[in-house]
Amino acid sequence: MLGKTAGALFWMARYLERSENNARLIDAGFRIALTRWQTAPSEWKSILGTAGVDQAFMAAHDDYSSARVVDFLLRDPANPSSIVSLLKRARDNARTARTALTREVWEAVNTSWMTLTGLLRRQVREDDLPDVLAAIRQQNAQVRGVLAGTMLRDDGYNFARLGTFLERADNTARILDVKYYLLLPSVAHIGSSIDNVQWETILRSVSAHRAYRWLYGAEISALKIAEFLILYRQMPRSLAFCCDKMQDNLDWLQRGYGEETEAGRMARTICRDKLSAPIQSIFDGGLHEYLRGFLTANAMLAQQIERDYRFVE
Amino acid sequence: MTDEGGGVRPSYRDYFEWFDREDALRIHRKAQQAEAFFRTIGITFNVYGDADADERLIPFDVVPRIIAAREWRRLSRGIEQRVRALNAFLHDIYHRQEILRAGRVPVDLIARNDAFLPMMMGMDPPGGIYTHISGIDIVRTGPDEFYVLEDNARTPSGVSYMLENRETMLQMFPELFAKVAVREVGDYPINLLKSLSACAPPMCGGTPTVAVLTPGIHNSAYFEHSFLADQMGAELVEGHDLRVVDGRIAMRTTQGYRAIDVLYRRVDDDFLDPLNFRPDSLLGVPGIWDVYRAGGITIANAPGTGIADDKALYSYMPDIIEFYTGEKALLPNVPTWRCSEEEHCREVLDRLPELVVKEVHGSGGYGMLVGPAASKREIAAFRKKLEANPANYIAQPTLSLSTVPIFTKAGLAPRHVDLRPFVLMSPQGLTITPGGLTRVAMKRGSLVVNSSQGGGTKDTWVLED
Numbered sequence: 001m002l003g004k005t006a007g008a009l010f011w012m013a014r015y016l017e018r019s020e021n022n023a024r025l026i027d028a029g030f031r032i033a034l035t036r037w038q039t040a041p042s043e044w045k046s047i048l049g050t051a052g053v054d055q056a057f058m059a060a061h062d063d064y065s066s067a068r069v070v071d072f073l074l075r076d077p078a079n080p081s082s083i084v085s086l087l088k089r090a091r092d093n094a095r096t097a098r099t100a101l102t103r104e105v106w107e108a109v110n111t112s113w114m115t116l117t118g119l120l121r122r123q124v125r126e127d128d129l130p131d132v133l134a135a136i137r138q139q140n141a142q143v144r145g146v147l148a149g150t151m152l153r154d155d156g157y158n159f160a161r162l163g164t165f166l167e168r169a170d171n172t173a174r175i176l177d178v179k180y181y182l183l184l185p186s187v188a189h190i191g192s193s194i195d196n197v198q199w200e201t202i203l204r205s206v207s208a209h210r211a212y213r214w215l216y217g218a219e220i221s222a223l224k225i226a227e228f229l230i231l232y233r234q235m236p237r238s239l240a241f242c243c244d245k246m247q248d249n250l251d252w253l254q255r256g257y258g259e260e261t262e263a264g265r266m267a268r269t270i271c272r273d274k275l276s277a278p279i280q281s282i283f284d285g286g287l288h289e290y291l292r293g294f295l296t297a298n299a300m301l302a303q304q305i306e307r308d309y310r311f312v313e
Numbered sequence: 314m315t316d317e318g319g320g321v322r323p324s325y326r327d328y329f330e331w332f333d334r335e336d337a338l339r340i341h342r343k344a345q346q347a348e349a350f351f352r353t354i355g356i357t358f359n360v361y362g363d364a365d366a367d368e369r370l371i372p373f374d375v376v377p378r379i380i381a382a383r384e385w386r387r388l389s390r391g392i393e394q395r396v397r398a399l400n401a402f403l404h405d406i407y408h409r410q411e412i413l414r415a416g417r418v419p420v421d422l423i424a425r426n427d428a429f430l431p432m433m434m435g436m437d438p439p440g441g442i443y444t445h446i447s448g449i450d451i452v453r454t455g456p457d458e459f460y461v462l463e464d465n466a467r468t469p470s471g472v473s474y475m476l477e478n479r480e481t482m483l484q485m486f487p488e489l490f491a492k493v494a495v496r497e498v499g500d501y502p503i504n505l506l507k508s509l510s511a512c513a514p515p516m517c518g519g520t521p522t523v524a525v526l527t528p529g530i531h532n533s534a535y536f537e538h539s540f541l542a543d544q545m546g547a548e549l550v551e552g553h554d555l556r557v558v559d560g561r562i563a564m565r566t567t568q569g570y571r572a573i574d575v576l577y578r579r580v581d582d583d584f585l586d587p588l589n590f591r592p593d594s595l596l597g598v599p600g601i602w603d604v605y606r607a608g609g610i611t612i613a614n615a616p617g618t619g620i621a622d623d624k625a626l627y628s629y630m631p632d633i634i635e636f637y638t639g640e641k642a643l644l645p646n647v648p649t650w651r652c653s654e655e656e657h658c659r660e661v662l663d664r665l666p667e668l669v670v671k672e673v674h675g676s677g678g679y680g681m682l683v684g685p686a687a688s689k690r691e692i693a694a695f696r697k698k699l700e701a702n703p704a705n706y707i708a709q710p711t712l713s714l715s716t717v718p719i720f721t722k723a724g725l726a727p728r729h730v731d732l733r734p735f736v737l738m739s740p741q742g743l744t745i746t747p748g749g750l751t752r753v754a755m756k757r758g759s760l761v762v763n764s765s766q767g768g769g770t771k772d773t774w775v776l777e778d
Contacts, residue, residue: 003565004554095355095530098539099549107353114352155567257568309567313553 001100006159007311008097012109013163015090016140019083021171021205022051023136026073028205030129032197033066043201044069050171050178050205051081070129075120083136084120087113102150105143112139155256158249162305165249169242170298172229175205177291199225206237226287227279239294240275246301247271253309261308266301270294324381324776327493332376340720343485344375350484356477356536372769373478374719375485377495378730378751382778388459388734389745391644392449394634396736396743399466399621401637403443406620407433417632422625427674430582430617432589436606438615439514440740445577445613446505448472448733448749451644453715460647460712462731464630466622467614468579471750471770472735473537476501476544478750478772494777496747502544504737504744509575511739515608516561521574523547524564526555528580528596538579547577557600562610575611576601582616624707625651625673647712653704661708662699665692669760670699670708683760685711714760719753719771729754731762732773748773 029047033040041064048054048069056079061068076082094101094109101109116139124132151157179202199220203209206229215232216224233240250264274294282290306312321329348370351357357368380388405411406423407430413420423429448469450462479498483490506523513521527538529551542549554564555573563570578585584594589602604610620626626633628649634642650657650668661668670682682695699706716727734749751773752762762768 001567002548002550002554003567004551005548006567092530095535095539099543099547103354106355110355111353159567253567259568310565310569313556313565 001155003310003312005097005100006155006309007306008093009100009156009160010163010305010311012090012093012097013160014167015086015093016109016143017164017167018081018171019086019090020137020140021168022073022081022083022086023133024205024207025050025175026070027130027133028201030066030070030133031204032201036197040064040066046178048073050174052174053079053081067123067126071123074124074132084117087116097156100156102146104146104150108139108143108146112143115139155253158252158256159309162246162249165242165245166298166302166305168237169239169246170295172206172237172239172242173291173294173298175202176226176229177288177295180287180291196220202229208235208237211235223279223283226282230282231275231279240271243267243271243275250305261304263301263304263308266297266304270297270301322379322381324379324384328377328379328489331489331492337724340375341722344373344720347373347375347481347485350481351477354477356473371474371764372755372767373481374753374755374769374771375482376718376720376725377482377772377774378717378732378753379774379776380732380748382776384457385747385775387457388451388644389747391459391461391642392451392734392736392745393743394638394640394643395449395461395464395630396444396447396738398630398634398637399447399464400442400444400738402633403466403615403618403621404441405637407436407617412633412636415636417636418626418629422629423620426620426623426625428582428617428619428623430620432602433615433617438512439608439611440512442512442613442738442740443615443618444621444736444738445509445512445615447614447736447738449736451732451734452647452712452730453732454712455715459644461630461644462647463624464622464627465733466618467581469733469735470534470537470579471733471752472501472746473540474770475735475746475748475750475773476540478770482772493774495774496777498746498748501735501746502541504746505541505577506545506547508737508739508741508744509577509611509613511741512611512613513574514611516610517574522572523575523577524550524573526550526552526576526578526580528584532579534579541577548573550576552580552594552596552598555598555601557598557604560604560607560609562598562601562604573610575613577613582619585612585616623673624671625653625704628707647709650708652699652706652708657708658699658703661706662696665696665699667711668708669711670695670706673705673707681761683711686758686760711760717751717753717771719755719769726757728757729760729762730771747775 025047029043032043044064044066045054048057051073057069057072060078061072072079072082074083077085079085091109091113094106098106116136119132119135147160179198200209202225203212208228212228215228228235228238230239232238233244235241247267250261250267254260254264274297351370351373357370402412412418413423444466446469448465448471450465451459452462453459475498509523510521523545524547525538525542527535527549529535532538539549548564550564555562556570558570561572562576563572580596583591584596586597586599586602587594588599601610605612628646628651630646631642634640650661652658652661661670666684668684672680682692684692714729717730718725719728730751730753732749732751735746737744751771753769753771754760754762755767755769
């Protein structure tokens with residue numbers, strides 16, 4: 001397989017995953033904005049921070065009004081992380097990798113691009129927003145479905161999956177990092193519960209507020225939430241789950257190509273060093289420091305994959 | 314579809330038996346489905362010079378264009394003769410130039426032509442093949458009356474439309490194909506792969522590795538490039554995927570560089586090699602020319618084939634065919650005035666309102682004048698351009714092109730069409746796909762079928778004997 005094609009599959013998956021994650025972030029922010037208009041601006045600020053576009057937003061706007069932030073995150077072509085920009089980049093990468101995709105996968109990506117850019121042609125009215133966000137998740141689910149159902153389990157598939165999990169781990173770590181200050185005081189004051197709405201936002205932005213209840217019942221604690229999102233291996237958006245999967249994909253590639261790579265070693269190191277200690281020791285060492293460390297290691301892994309598999313010259 | 318007496322042409326009889334029993338509304342709905350189908354698979358194109366425009370769809374008409382077996386036999390003999398002559402001409406032009414010595418083609422026409430590649434002199438492309446893939450544009454003007462309008466010997470495009478049009482028809486009207494015996498076109502990609510593989514260069518060891526070279530996803534024909542690579546199971550490469558490694562052209566794979574044997578390039582000669590041609594080209598591969606000369610790679614079509622499909626040369630095709638095959642051309646040329654010759658030019662200027670005038674190096678229907686359809690002002694403006702640079706133009710009479718029916722809201726309506734059959738050539742022989750791409754002028758009375766000018770396409774059926 002061409003290095004360029006492998007890279008295009010990897011990035012197609014990353015942009016699709018990012019678009020879905022950003023749709024969830026908007027959803028979570030929108031809920032807060034509806035119920036707590038006083039704190040909405042700071043909530044939007046932290047969501048823009050999670051998406052890494054707070055500065056870009058403030059360069060073009062004066063205040064964090066819901067309508068402006070939502071439009072910026074959904075449609076602004078000048079925002080490289082807007083849903084429209086991400087879908088365009090995902091589709092361009094799918095076109096580049098066209099010969100490595102089944103017709104079904106390509107058609108799903110193309111249909112999702114056509115459907116969603118159609119829905120996002122004009123500014124989305126507040127009462128239409130839930131439907132639009134649902135459509136983004138649905139279209140993504142469709143792509144994921146045909147990818148799982150029609151692709152050969154070959155190197156191309158593994159590159160696409162690598163992109164998905166790498167992006168997802170990045171996203172979950174960012175969500176936690178932007179909110180870590182909310183989690184900290186409650187650890188210091190053992191027994192005190194954190195703000196209900198705030199923790200719901202965190203869990204909602206990873207589609208896990210129900211799953212959390214099933215597991216932990218009504219007990220809402222910072223330690224438990226962090227454990228759930230970082231270490232809980234059955235939670236498909238936790239860092240541990242994503243890292244396990246990345247390691248699987250890299251193991252497959254190393255076996256398939258008969259060649260050990262630096263990226264494979266790095267992934268094993270991340271799993272061992274970052275995801276095997278109990279949650280308490282992570283808090284003891286500083287949650288923020290831990291998350292920054294994870295994000296850096298994850299980004300370096302992405303670069304190493306790019307080098308090892310010759311995405312670019 | 315009807316003949317001079319107003320009767321249905323025999324080749325259309327079975328189709329119309331089916332059509333007459335169909336509900337027009339159902340066909341209309343199917344036509345809309347077809348459009349959605351084309352959008353989903355992404356057969357769209359970008360219009361040149363219109364970077365911000367949305368991707369556009371080429372209109373597709375659901376009524377097939379039908380060619381009788383007997384007509385096709387005659388056509389394919391003429392096409393084969395023509396393509397063999399083109400290849401022989403190219404070999405001669407880049408070797409001993411017998412045809413120039415014999416005075417059958419003026420030396421100036423070659424020597425002063427930008428499409429002539431002096432670097433190809435004395436070069437023997439693998440298997441002696443220059444025109445691996447060609448497309449011969451043909452029009453019909455009456456029963457058993459065909460003309461060749463144009464030869465495309467560089468990188469003829471449109472074959473993906475031929476294939477997807479058939480695929481669409483099969484999906485929409487499967488019952489039709491049970492009723493009418495239509496010859497298969499779907500084996501084109503496999504034939505292309507076989508034909509290209511048969512032209513592998515001397516340095517190739519084992520099964521040839523074939524790749525398609527594209528300028529990238531922003532090229533208007535990118536769909537076709539990816540489609541053909543996909544269907545052949547070949548890699549789709551861009552210039553930056555390639556480099557010279559150990560005297561071969563190699564592509565960067567996830568496991569290192571791998572040699573390519575045959576490169577089906579969809580970029581122009583000028584852009585192939587920034588070291589040897591245009592230094593600003595980012596589309597090509599530095600050094601590919603030297604690898605080519607040393608027999609390390611086959612380039613399809615061979616560099617320099619453009620000289621054979623130059624419009625100024627077109628008018629010499631009957632002589633060229635006779636010179637190399639010893640036979641008269643089976644398919645006639647459209648009579649052509651060369652404006653470079655003073656006498657011709659004067660006549661053209663006198664008769665502008667009735668002629669079609671084309672730029673010698675133009676393509677895509679740009680920069681041409683269709684006299685009978687042009688306003689007085691347009692003709693006057695064109696006259697100035699022509700007078701300023703006569704050598705840049707050729708002129709032809711406006712042919713009374715045959716029409717075929719298209720499906721419109723108001724029922725069937727006649728429209729003008731042309732036909733581009735696709736021809737593959739290798740040392741093992743010629744393969745002509747039955748039919749080809751039918752392009753249709755969607756506007757009533759229009760003679761311009763180019764997609765860039767609003768033309769559409771339809772499925773082309775060659776009937777079984």
